[in-house]
Amino acid sequence: MRTVNEKARQAKKIEMMEKCFECYAEYGLTGVGMKTVSDYIGCNVASLYQYFENQDDLIIQATEYCMSKVEDEFMAKAPTDVEDLWRFIEEIPYWTAKNHGKKYRLMYQIYTQPKYREYGQKFFKGVDERYTEYAKSLEPKLGIPYQKITPLIFILIRACVHYALFEDEFYLKSQIEVLKEALQLFIAKYNSNK
Template sequence: MTKPDKREEIVGAALELIAEHGFHGAPMAMIAERAGVGAGTIYRYFENKDELINQLYREVEKKMVDDLLVGYPMEKTIRERFLHFGTVLLRYFISHPLDFRYLEQFHNSPYGVEYRRDRILGKKEEFDIFRDLFEEGVSSRVMKDLPLVILFALSFGPLLAVARDHILGFITLDDELIARTGEACWDGVKQ
């Protein structure tokens, strides 16, 4: 196994185990075993478990955001761009359930709270296409004049909830249901 392969194996094993069993249900020894490497080897690639968890988060998030931007209809209406995001996001979660579960685990942990605090209250300069879309929506009076955080909640709250329900098997989302869920979210944020 070549060097980058080993890192990939570790990251993949960590993703699977943490997505399925949570941070505390995924001991380093188990990650090592599933990755097919020695326990000590992980520490050649990651300083400690926290570092592994954080780096994995960034990789999963980047992969998702990159995917989200493919085919983004930059020139279309706000509504269409909003629906694009909703649809693509839901599809992404459904076809990458491990990624979704991992992101959820992360966000619902102290790691995620700290991360979100930085993101929302911290430096704005970073490229944030969601923020741009919502700010444009509010200032052009196409969306309700509510704080960004609430518009985010109205949009992502339901999307995350239905993605979770689908992945846990409480419902089966098809294309029509995905589209109608996106529309319903739009009804929530639109003026």
């Protein structure tokens, strides 16, 4: 019985974090307090305090959870083979901007604030580790060593995030062209039969 209650509690907490993050992404951080968030979620303020110590705790946990979920969605769209690389590289920046632009803008607002900076550093250290593991999973599909794939992922992510933040086509296209050229060189080097 206790396990069911814990699962229900965790599901409710996740729902609250997602709605909270949506609220802040829609309205920004300034002037949005627990009352606004609780109204947006459809609960009372006391309910929020059953799951989070304070507003900072809510913001920190919601940001980490929601941005990790964005990463998972991004990785689920990954190329399945060398031929699929070009589709992925062309589609993903626009998909990211359309589906997650507000979330990235909010994440940078939060993680660049001095009081949240240490949480941002922790989150991005985890990003480094997760994307390295992601590169390892791509190595057998692409035939390129993960040590070469990892920095290319960071270039692509940076281009996608920059585009999601600013819709800067020039920056995006220049980054994508360099990325494509690097990939072509690696494909030629490591996959001469493809």
